[in-house]
Amino acid sequence: MLNLFVTGTDTDVGKTLISTGLLEAFNRLNKQTIGYKPISAGCEQTEHGLENGDAKALLQHSSVALTLSQVNPIAFAPPIAPHIAAEQVGQTITACEIIAGWQALADLQPDVLLTEGAGGWQLPINNQQCLPEVLSELKPRVLIVVGMRLGCLNHSLLTVDAIKRQGFEIAGWVANHLSTDMPVAAENLATLKAFIDAPLIGEVPYLGDNAQSTAVERVADCLDVSGLTVA
Ligand SMILES: Nc1ncnc2c1ncn2[C@@H]1O[C@H](COP(=O)(O)OP(=O)(O)OP(=O)(O)O)[C@@H](O)[C@H]1O
Numbered sequence: 272m273l274n275l276f277v278t279g280t281d282t283d284v285g286k287t288l289i290s291t292g293l294l295e296a297f298n299r300l301n302k303q304t305i306g307y308k309p310i311s312a313g314c315e316q317t318e319h320g321l322e323n324g325d326a327k328a329l330l331q332h333s334s335v336a337l338t339l340s341q342v343n344p345i346a347f348a349p350p351i352a353p354h355i356a357a358e359q360v361g362q363t364i365t366a367c368e369i370i371a372g373w374q375a376l377a378d379l380q381p382d383v384l385l386t387e388g389a390g391g392w393q394l395p396i397n398n399q400q401c402l403p404e405v406l407s408e409l410k411p412r413v414l415i416v417v418g419m420r421l422g423c424l425n426h427s428l429l430t431v432d433a434i435k436r437q438g439f440e441i442a443g444w445v446a447n448h449l450s451t452d453m454p455v456a457a458e459n460l461a462t463l464k465a466f467i468d469a470p471l472i473g474e475v476p477y478l479g480d481n482a483q484s485t486a487v488e489r490v491a492d493c494l495d496v497s498g499l500t501v502a
């Protein structure tokens with residue numbers, strides 16, 4: 272099983288868009304795919320409970336049939352730091368529930384189990400722990416989505432450094448363009464290539480507004496997942 276964790280240089284850099292594109296790229300290779308969003312903050316209250324857009328997108332592009340609560344076991348309504356959203360409703364996010372949700376999906380033996388984080392790499396899950404401490408139990412390979420905007424060089428290099436120091440393997444990174452008008456975009460990309468010692472899986476152009484619902488096929492076209500080994 273390819274056990275992949277998708278992180279990003281920040282919140283709102285395209286982790287979900289790229290994750291759905293990755294799932295689609297593996298689906299094209301007839302792989303059994305599962306997307307997992309352990310923690311979400313920013314949900315709609317529906318008659319079925321809290322529903323998160325990222326989780327719905329991952330569910331839609333997973334080839335294995337799943338329920339939304341399998342994909343996203345921990346959900347909070349406000350679009351804020353999840354551990355604070357948890358505190359607001361008298362809850363504490365625990366490593367156990369994140370690991371249990373992942374293990375239940377791993378037990379389905381997909382070819383690809385893709386986990387999307389929330390925010391950037393060093394996400395607090397409570398006032399004592401950050402998500403990488405939990406991930407060290409799951410031992411995923413990590414894919415970094417770089418949101419191409421001013422500041423991404425520092426954010427990328429800090430992210431790479433933290434991932435490596437904490438003992439994870441970087442499977443690759445994706446350059447995701449968040450606009451069409453980033454100054455010196457090509458030079459920024461060249462700098463990232465010079466510093467990041469991991470394969471560039473793809474460069475995704477800015478795909479216009481409302482990209483999430485329409486763009487997954489185009490994102491998949493941009494991604495070369497052949498080097499991300501699937502046992
Ligand atoms: N290449 C792109 N072209 C057009 N729009 C994009 C692109 N990448 C991301 N977006 C848009 O930017 C917004 C943020 O992307 P996305 O939700 O994937 O970010 P995220 O990193 O998953 O955020 P979160 O931390 O909330 O999970 C979305 O509206 C998405 O459609």
Ligand SMILES: C[C@H](N)[C@H](N)CCCCCC(=O)O
Nearest residue numbers: 282312313350351352389390
């Ligand atoms: C609401 C947002 N879109 C994400 N779901 C959560 C982002 C948490 C960021 C925490 C932080 O690093 O400050």
Ligand SMILES: [Mg+2]
Nearest residue numbers: 286287325387
């Ligand atoms: Mg997301």
